[in-house]
Amino acid sequence: MSPIAWILWLLLAYLAVGVAVGIPFVARGVDRVDHAAHGASRWVRLLLLPGAAALWPIVLALWFAAVQRAGPTPARFARGMRPLRLAHALAWAVAAVVIAAGLAGALRQRAQSTAAISEAAP
Amino acid sequence: MSVGYRLVQWNRHKRVYDAIAIGAVAIYVGVFVGGGLLLLRGDRAVSAPILAMRALGTCAIVLLHIVLCIGPLARISPLFAPLLYNRRHLGVLTFLVALLHATLAIGFYGAFGERNPIAAVVNPARSAPPYEAFGFGALLILFVMAATSHDFWLKNLSPRVWKAIHLAVIGAYALVVMHVAWGALQSEASPVYTILLLAGAATVCGLHLFAGWRETLRDLRGVRPIDGWIDAGPADAVTEGRAAVVTVHNGERIALVRHEGRLCAMSNVCAHQGGPLGEGRVIDGCLTCPWHGYQYGPCSGGSPPPFTERVPTHRVRIENGRAKIEAAEGGEP
Numbered sequence: 487m488s489p490i491a492w493i494l495w496l497l498l499a500y501l502a503v504g505v506a507v508g509i510p511f512v513a514r515g516v517d518r519v520d521h522a523a524h525g526a527s528r529w530v531r532l533l534l535l536p537g538a539a540a541l542w543p544i545v546l547a548l549w550f551a552a553v554q555r556a557g558p559t560p561a562r563f564a565r566g567m568r569p570l571r572l573a574h575a576l577a578w579a580v581a582a583v584v585i586a587a588g589l590a591g592a593l594r595q596r597a598q599s600t601a602a603i604s605e606a607a608p
Numbered sequence: 609m610s611v612g613y614r615l616v617q618w619n620r621h622k623r624v625y626d627a628i629a630i631g632a633v634a635i636y637v638g639v640f641v642g643g644g645l646l647l648l649r650g651d652r653a654v655s656a657p658i659l660a661m662r663a664l665g666t667c668a669i670v671l672l673h674i675v676l677c678i679g680p681l682a683r684i685s686p687l688f689a690p691l692l693y694n695r696r697h698l699g700v701l702t703f704l705v706a707l708l709h710a711t712l713a714i715g716f717y718g719a720f721g722e723r724n725p726i727a728a729v730v731n732p733a734r735s736a737p738p739y740e741a742f743g744f745g746a747l748l749i750l751f752v753m754a755a756t757s758h759d760f761w762l763k764n765l766s767p768r769v770w771k772a773i774h775l776a777v778i779g780a781y782a783l784v785v786m787h788v789a790w791g792a793l794q795s796e797a798s799p800v801y802t803i804l805l806l807a808g809a810a811t812v813c814g815l816h817l818f819a820g821w822r823e824t825l826r827d828l829r830g831v832r833p834i835d836g837w838i839d840a841g842p843a844d845a846v847t848e849g850r851a852a853v854v855t856v857h858n859g860e861r862i863a864l865v866r867h868e869g870r871l872c873a874m875s876n877v878c879a880h881q882g883g884p885l886g887e888g889r890v891i892d893g894c895l896t897c898p899w900h901g902y903q904y905g906p907c908s909g910g911s912p913p914p915f916t917e918r919v920p921t922h923r924v925r926i927e928n929g930r931a932k933i934e935a936a937e938g939g940e941p
Contacts, residue, residue: 497748519764520764523613526613527615529615530758534761537755540755540756567768567861567882568858569859571827573772574778575820575821578817578820585785585809588786592786592789592790595790595794
């Protein structure tokens with residue numbers, strides 16, 4: 487099996503665990519974690535399932551913390567946005583370099599392929 | 609956000625926004641496929657599934673470019689803030705269109721179940737970079753973002769963690785560009801797609817780098833408190849019902865707002881998605897976030913009942929005509 491196929495199977499296993507954690511979480515855990523979720527319809531809970539499956543380690547941590555303190559997650563202020571702003575700017579700077587390099591490589595590859603086809607043509 | 613959860617927080621504006629977005633996607637795909645079937649004939653003929661695949665793929669890319677341009681444009685000019693209002697729905701729509709493109713591509717090239725779909729996604733025998741894997745990676749990131757777009761996740765992960773997770777869209781964009789450059793562009797004879805992709809990447813990266821540079825400069829020019837008080841400039845510079853943003857040397861930002869003649873200060877960071885409260889204005893007696901309309905009492909920092917959101921407040925005093933904000937949080941002025 488190729489490395490990429492391995493990665494895909496691992497991903498599938500991760501999502502399977504996510505669904506196993508996500509179903510009880512959306513059924514009961516959300517009410518424990520967030521009082522505003524009390525009385526949420528089954529459609530809302532269903533909508534939360536993909537997110538719970540995707541982020542199941544964080545979901546477990548949230549659930550565990552809510553059980554430990556026997557209450558919902560306290561309100562948190564959105565402080566400390568400067569590191570996020572810096573991370574955002576840096577990530578775009580790195581992405582710009584990666585994108586430029588990738589595009590240059592792809593265009594060079596296309597030029598070489600076109601030249602090879604032209605040479606091979608009668 | 610704090611009073612119950614609904615499937616979709618629709619209101620009239622969001623319905624109009626969504627109707628325009630979905631209508632535009634339907635028209636784009638319809639024109640692309642219909643036009644392709646009508647105009648491409650004989651040797652140039654392309655089958656309907658391939659046309660649909662291309663239509664959905666290009667549509668997803670156009671949507672992703674729009675979604676990614678809205679943020680920096682709104683930071684550069686408040687004129688674009690209304691587009692930000694329902695950006696999450698546009699992001700989810702981008703994922704759904706990309707998912708349709710991927711489903712059609714995997715189905716078509718996997719002979720609709722005749723071959724292993726995993727083998728259809730990745731072909732390790734090929735020496736060139738696996739453009740299918742780039743597309744698949746981008747789709748996974750878009751899935752995580754769409755799946756965690758509900759307010760429940762925003763509130764419980766905290767805006768900071770939620771935004772950190774959503775930074776992954778930058779990686780998704782890079783993967784999408786690679787997916788196109790190492791895939792469709794390799795066999796595309798016309799320079800049009802190449803020029804469009806280069807222009808799109810330059811626009812998105814350029815806008816984000818410019819907006820990021822402006823924000824960094826603003827952070828670097830932050831005011832240092834003297835004896836625990838921050839000089840926010842002339843008190844009369846803030847007009848009635850409006851606010852000003854004061855950047856502190858540590859990068860935190862404070863909104864200084866005037867309501868009924870009184871100056872009050874609160875964190876500039878909206879509890880919802882971290883929107884810039886100081887760029888909003890007072891509506892119905894509350895400072896209203898320009899991004900999604902979340903409201904806070906100008907002096908209490910609390911949302912009007914039944915909502916329970918709250919942002920930290922700071923004391924304010926006027927000294928020789930200048931507004932001074934206490935660096936420490938807490939207390940009404």
